[in-house]
Amino acid sequence: MRMLHVTESFAPGGIETTFLQMLWQFRVEEPSIEHHVLSFAGGPLEAAYREAAYTVTIGSDRQTIERQLSTPYDLAYILFERCAYRLLPELVARSAMPVVYGKGYDMGGMYRLNEGLQWRAEEAMLAACDGATFTTARLALGYDQLARHTTILGKAADVARFSTIPDPDPSAPARIVCVANLHPRKRLGDLVQALARVQPHVPDAELRLVGGGNAAEAERLRALAESLGVSDAMALTGTLADVAPELAAARVLALPSSCEGAPTALLEGMAAGRPVVASAVGHVATIVGDGVEGFLVSVGDVPALADRLTLLLTDPTLAARMGQAARARSAEHDVRVVARRLLQTLEATCAAGPYWRAADA
Numbered sequence: 292m293r294m295l296h297v298t299e300s301f302a303p304g305g306i307e308t309t310f311l312q313m314l315w316q317f318r319v320e321e322p323s324i325e326h327h328v329l330s331f332a333g334g335p336l337e338a339a340y341r342e343a344a345y346t347v348t349i350g351s352d353r354q355t356i357e358r359q360l361s362t363p364y365d366l367a368y369i370l371f372e373r374c375a376y377r378l379l380p381e382l383v384a385r386s387a388m389p390v391v392y393g394k395g396y397d398m399g400g401m402y403r404l405n406e407g408l409q410w411r412a413e414e415a416m417l418a419a420c421d422g423a424t425f426t427t428a429r430l431a432l433g434y435d436q437l438a439r440h441t442t443i444l445g446k447a448a449d450v451a452r453f454s455t456i457p458d459p460d461p462s463a464p465a466r467i468v469c470v471a472n473l474h475p476r477k478r479l480g481d482l483v484q485a486l487a488r489v490q491p492h493v494p495d496a497e498l499r500l501v502g503g504g505n506a507a508e509a510e511r512l513r514a515l516a517e518s519l520g521v522s523d524a525m526a527l528t529g530t531l532a533d534v535a536p537e538l539a540a541a542r543v544l545a546l547p548s549s550c551e552g553a554p555t556a557l558l559e560g561m562a563a564g565r566p567v568v569a570s571a572v573g574h575v576a577t578i579v580g581d582g583v584e585g586f587l588v589s590v591g592d593v594p595a596l597a598d599r600l601t602l603l604l605t606d607p608t609l610a611a612r613m614g615q616a617a618r619a620r621s622a623e624h625d626v627r628v629v630a631r632r633l634l635q636t637l638e639a640t641c642a643a644g645p646y647w648r649a650a651d652a
Contacts, residue, residue, distance in 0.1 A: 293325040294637060295364040296344075297378055299371040299397075301334030305555055306370055306395045309447050309626065311336055314343035316630035321638075329359055331374060351377055364388055366641045372399040375416050389421040389645045391637060392438060396426060396552030396573075422640045424633060427553055427577045440643075442636040446553035446578060447629035450562035450621045456539045458564050458614065465496040465604045468541035468565075470534050470556040471548065473505040473512070473527075478570070480515050481547040481593050487519040488597035493604045496524065501537050503530035538563040542610065543603045545569065549590045553578050558624050561617035566610050568599045578624065584617040 296314075298307060317326055328344040330337075331351040341347045348355060360381060367382055369375050370393040382390050399413055414436035417423050423438035425431040426446050467486070471477040479500055489496045498521075500512065509527055516522040531537065534556075538544070544560035544567050551573035558578060561567060567585030569575050581587040586599040603610045 292323070292366075292638070292641060293327065293345075293364045294641075295327050295329060295359065295362075295367045297329045297331075297367065297369045297371075297374045299330070299373055300332035301330055301336040301340055301349075302332075303335055305552070306397060307334070307336060309395075309555070310370060311339055311343060312449050312626045313447065313630040313633060314340070316627050317634055318343070320631055320634050324634075324638075327362075327364065329355075331377070356381065360385055366391065366637055368393055368637060370395065371397045372413055372416075373397075376412070379416050379419065383419055387645050389640045389643070390419075391422040391424060391640055392417055392420045393424045394426070394430065394434075396430070421643070421645050422636065424636060427574050429574050429577055430552075440640065442632070444629050444633055444636075446555075446558065446624050447626040448555045448558040448562075448621070448624055449626050450558055451625055451627070453535060453538060453559045453562035454618060454622070456535060456563040458611065459542045461607045463540065463542065465493045466541050467496065467498045467543050467545050467600060467604075468501060468537050468560070469498070469545045469547075470501045470537070470560065471546060472502045473500070473508040475505075475508060476548060476550040478547045478549050478591065479508070479512055481591065481596060482545055483512055483515050483519065483521065483525060484593045485545075485547075485597035485600055486516075486521050486524060488594065489601050489604065490521065490524065492601045496600075496604060498525045499528060499537060499541075500526070501528045501531055501534055534559065535563075538565060541565055543568060543600060544585075545596075545600065546575075547588075547590070547596055548572060551575055558621050562621040564614040564618040566603050566613035566617055568596060568603065570596075578620065579617075580620075583613070584620050585613050 325345040327346045328340055329348045333349050366389050368391045414434055417438050418436045420438040422440040424442045424444050428443045469482055486498045516525045538560050544565040546569040548570055553574045567579050570590045571587035572590050579585050588595040
């Protein structure tokens, strides 16, 4: 069996990185299947993709597309709406192979989720496919017209390597960690303000912001911390190749963002047994139950954010209980589990064949 997977680029990101991890698992689950990858653009993950896939092709020009369509595959799995816009019409018109559309939190999904903006053409494409996968059931509910067969995969993350991190040491500093890019939509300034409210109750409270990207935002956060008198207790680490040591030194994981899907960073911290305080935005509630694995607060509600952080830092029994619940919840989202579900879906779609193009095959 030969499958063609189409992605937007090899840039590190939620969907691209997660699907790379799935490719490695595909080889374990069913090594006889050839997994070929077409990426519209290159990126830092290219070398890893070349190791994981049977073949890798880069480009979205006419010549590259023609070459791909002239190669026989048993199924095409398309990730990202831009790839679907470019490739799906030609696949439907020229090929009888089944097509599955993978809907994760790409640009179209995020705008539909957080801004209420809808591209009806995307639903027409879903209807033309033999199958579709959605990261969460709530994401699928945002679409009126679905493919004939729909599978809810669940959010996937490589949580196994974080699950061995020891539980927090109650005697360790009261450290709050946030793993996020320095972007205004992450609302990291809310955490800095919350830190100023937490410190009167927890004098040794400290905040570490793990991520990079926006120099202007970094400078704004430093200035805010200075104005609030908490600059000595706040650190910007920049981008780190491995966030495990930061999670190991944390007591609480926080994410006050105004725009999210189902964040990988939260699942990694949950796998480490850290309770979560996050804004109730996007589909964060699909992985964090308020009062179970942590707390959810309204976007921009700094007093509530500070209150929940203070509670977890001053009540080690509560923090431990929520941390253990978080560790257990994260195991449901292990990439190996989700990859197995995806591969079974793709194999079943192959076996069923194209449902409305079969007469032209």
